[in-house]
Amino acid sequence: MASAIFRCGFRTLSVFPKRTLYLNRHYSAMSSLLIEDPKYAWLKQLGLEVDNPGAFWGSWGGNGEVTTSYCPANNKPIARVTQGDEGDLEMCIYNGKAAWDVWADLPAPQRGEVVRQLGHALREKLELLGKLVTLEMGKILPEGIGEVQEYVDVCDYAVGLSRMFAGQVLPSERPGHILLEQWNPIGLVGVITAFNFPVAPFGWNNAVALVCGNTMLWKGAPTTPLCSIAVTKILQSVFEANKLPPAICTMITGGTKIGIGITKDKRIPLVSFTGSCPAGNKVAVEVTKRFGKHLLELGGNNAIIVNEDADVDMVVRSAVFACAGTAGQRCTTTRRLIIHESLHDEIIYRLKKAYGQIKIGDPLDSGILYGPLHSKEAVEAFKNTVAEAQDLGGKIEYGGNVLDRPGNYVEPTIISGLEHDASVVQRETFVPIVYILKMKTLDEAIAWNNEVDQGLSSSLFTKDVSNVFLWMGAKGSDCGIVNVNIPTSGAEIGGAFGGNKHTGGGRESGSDSWKQYMRRSTCTINYSKDLPLAQGIKFE
Structure with missing residues (x-):
């Protein structure tokens, strides 16, 4: 049913500028990887391979440094990832913005239906994703599964929100006038997350921002790239099943250069950053320089x-x-x-x-x-x-x-x-x-x-x-x-969720945090034939 709902709104997106797609690379000189061990065969059920492209803009690619993800429980290599570079970031931004033209046109309840499917798809891979969080980050398995469950729960929350967020109708002092608030999506939202929660904070932003009508660009921590890739593959499958552009949720792995590129780009009106206070301070400065919005979730003592x-x-x-x-x-x-x-x-x-x-x-x-x-x-x-x-x-x-x-x-x-x-x-x-x-x-x-x-x-x-x-x-x-x-x-x-002072002041997940992902307009409609001015001013 959902596929039929959205097929009429889909437009084929061109991929421009052209970029070399990812090619498998083989490094026989390197030590064996956990993903090659039959004990960890479950990793392939998440779409992971020995060598993985580290950028997604509707297609998979990666032209940056080849890195290896390690398991902190034994410091053994899990799998390799080819990170994205500045050119791949441009692909993510360009195609993410193009996908917004499709996504923002959908009524919010229909966006909510897609997010419901995202939650269902994550729920089906709950234990596998939880095991991956544990393997790559190091937290115990109940916490790894619980982190993915939190993403699922936020999807459920956002489905209801898709029929509830609203402005106000306010009393106008002028006869024959209506004063009201209108909330609209802001566009492409950049999300930069940290290693300690490689799934949930993206989920807080992702589910809520999507029902608000935004598209997403996600940069996870460089040391947990497999979590980012596995989650993105699940999101991709849902968008494609609904005949929607998968670039609604783009993703790029990489280090500081990629993060700086996201914070400085004017085409990304909001950057949500989870990390340390010093790093968050730098993000806030760069985003503020270009009059963008930032959502900071930083340290706590x-x-x-x-x-x-x-x-x-x-x-x-x-x-x-x-x-x-x-x-x-x-x-x-x-x-x-x-x-x-x-x-x-x-x-x-x-x-x-x-x-x-x-x-x-x-x-x-x-x-x-x-x-x-x-x-x-x-x-x-x-x-x-x-x-x-x-x-x-x-x-x-x-x-x-x-x-x-x-x-x-x-x-x-x-x-x-x-x-x-x-x-x-x-x-x-x-x-x-x-x-x-x-x-x-x-x-x-x-x-x-x-x-x-x-x-x-x-x-x-x-x-x-x-x-x-x-x-x-x-x-x-x-x-x-x-x-x-x-x-x-x-x-x-x-x-x-969020804190004050050096914690950054950001708020994610519930309550009215959805407002951060939207722009507010105060609208006045005159349905009379007169033009009275506010405050009783006469200019005749």
């Missing part, structure tokens, strides 16, 4: 405050996942645990005991709760940060070591004894280290929560309702996510 009346069992259970989950590689990971002095020693004791029960191993194995860091560089950052914390007087309560095994494994680490304003505490390090801080009053703890540059996620554990409303109010947490009696991780898609 998140805190859990444990008030004296907190439920200690809930605190410990929450902190284990919030601090050690994903090996500390979530932007919402708890970096600071601010504990009332009356509970300080008990919680450290119980948290150390819980850490000792975390099962560490291959993230694809059943029962594993903690996998590797994504890269060798992250291991070095871990080692350097632990040493710095000790130099500043920090005490290692648990962990602190690199594990002697294949892959990028380190111990989840608890450090106490540092001042709240110590340099290492004030800085986000994207590794599994949590700093325990001892506080005397809730007001003091809130001040410490707010003193860091970032403002992403925060949580307060308390049983006192007056504390809850203080925490949520004007003099409470200054973060974009303000939780009570739950950890800092685990946001739901129905609420807008």
Whole structure:
């Protein structure tokens, strides 16, 4: 049925300028790849091969550097990718804009029907994609599957949204006039995502921006290109089944040059960027220079405050996942645990005991709760940060070591004894280290929560309702996510996700975040035969 709906709106797109299509390359001198191992034959069910083109503009290509994707659990090569170059980026932009002429003409509910099919296609490959996220990024399998499920859920959300987003009809002060708001798509949306969530953040942007009438250009992290390719192949199949131009969702792999090209191009009115604060600052400057819009989802130095009346069992259970989950590689990971002095020693004791029960191993194995860091560089950052914390007087309560095994494994680490304003505490390090801080009053703890540059996620554990409303109010947490009696991780898609201050101010997924992907017009219609001016001005 969906194919019949859209066939009448399809126009054949020319591919201009011409570009050399991808040709298979063979590198017999290189070591064997995991994709060639029968154990990983499932990778080919996602359309992946030994050598993969790393750019898609309606056709697959790639004329950039040949790179290899590695598994962080053992540092073995998975498969090769030929990245895109500046010419391939031009192909993506040109064809993405051409596809917009078709896509924007479709009524929003019909766009929603296509997004429903995208969600269904992703759901059919849920476990396979989840395994790929785990293999290439390093998070445990339940988290890998959960990340893809989040994309599916956002598609479901966007289907309903396609029949709901609307402006307002406002009272006009002039007789015979109507004042209203009209929302329209902005065009080609650029999305740059990070390694730690190689699927979900693109999904937040993709599903919502599509139903708003935009086309997409996606650049994933250079170290997780296979996730980008596999997802794009699924999207391609749905657009082609509906007789729509597959360049509605283009994709390019590559490094800094490609990212800079996206941020500087005036044909991309909105750039959504997920990554570090320093990189996000550069993106914001470049996009603002050309008067474009940016949506930034940057770092977080998140805190859990444990008030004296907190439920200690809930605190410990929450902190284990919030601090050690994903090996500390979530932007919402708890970096600071601010504990009332009356509970300080008990919680450290119980948290150390819980850490000792975390099962560490291959993230694809059943029962594993903690996998590797994504890269060798992250291991070095871990080692350097632990040493710095000790130099500043920090005490290692648990962990602190690199594990002697294949892959990028380190111990989840608890450090106490540092001042709240110590340099290492004030800085986000994207590794599994949590700093325990001892506080005397809730007001003091809130001040410490707010003193860091970032403002992403925060949580307060308390049983006192007056504390809850203080925490949520004007003099409470200054973060974009303000939780009570739950950890800092685990946001739901129905609420807008994002943070304040150096976190960038962007909002994705639910609530009214759809407005960022559209332009608003205030429209006045005169249905009378008179021409009264506003404010009663007479000009006759």
